[in-house]
Amino acid sequence: MTTKADTYLLENNVNPSYQRVKIMEYLLRKKNHPNIDMIFNNLKKEMPKLSKTTIYNTLKLFIKRNLVSPLTIEDNMLRYDADTKIHGHFKCINCGIITDINLDLKNMNRDELPGYTIFEHHVNFKGRCNKKSCNKKSFNKNKNGNTNWEKSA
Ligand SMILES: [Zn+2]
Numbered sequence: 129m130t131t132k133a134d135t136y137l138l139e140n141n142v143n144p145s146y147q148r149v150k151i152m153e154y155l156l157r158k159k160n161h162p163n164i165d166m167i168f169n170n171l172k173k174e175m176p177k178l179s180k181t182t183i184y185n186t187l188k189l190f191i192k193r194n195l196v197s198p199l200t201i202e203d204n205m206l207r208y209d210a211d212t213k214i215h216g217h218f219k220c221i222n223c224g225i226i227t228d229i230n231l232d233l234k235n236m237n238r239d240e241l242p243g244y245t246i247f248e249h250h251v252n253f254k255g256r257c258n259k260k261s262c263n264k265k266s267f268n269k270n271k272n273g274n275t276n277w278e279k280s281a
């Protein structure tokens with residue numbers, strides 16, 4: 129697996145330092161759209177000298193070389209995706225899992241943007257997933273079972 133991330137970086141003119149290879153390996157293997165903290169917590173045991181700044185700078189380089197896309201699905205922090213093909217994302221607001229969705233952009237109507245050049249695509253959906261690991265009880269945060277909506281009605 130090391131060889132794969134190695135080669136991938138070399139092919140894209142990125143010097144495959146140990147840290148860069150490890151971070152790219154994590155992104156390719158996990159496919160979990162991690163934020164910097166998730167990468168840090170996963171790799172710190174193996175790499176005690178790793179800092180969040182290094183991760184940040186590495187991701188910045190990967191983005192520059194189009195090896196990684198930043199996701200805008202979170203309000204307050206960036207998440208990162210090693211899948212740079214155009215696709216959308218679904219985020220479960222209960223368990224936080226982010227799932228990839230295929231997008232059919234060829235059939236999208238772009239007549240409203242005549243001659244415009246598009247550099248980025250972000251298509252985000254939020255809702256609730258149906259995975260068993262998603263604890264549905266925590267979705268209803270109000271202990272009385274009353275939602276704010278009911279109170280205001
Ligand atoms: Zn969920």
Ligand SMILES: [Zn+2]
Binds near residue numbers: 209211217227228
């Ligand atoms: Zn994705």
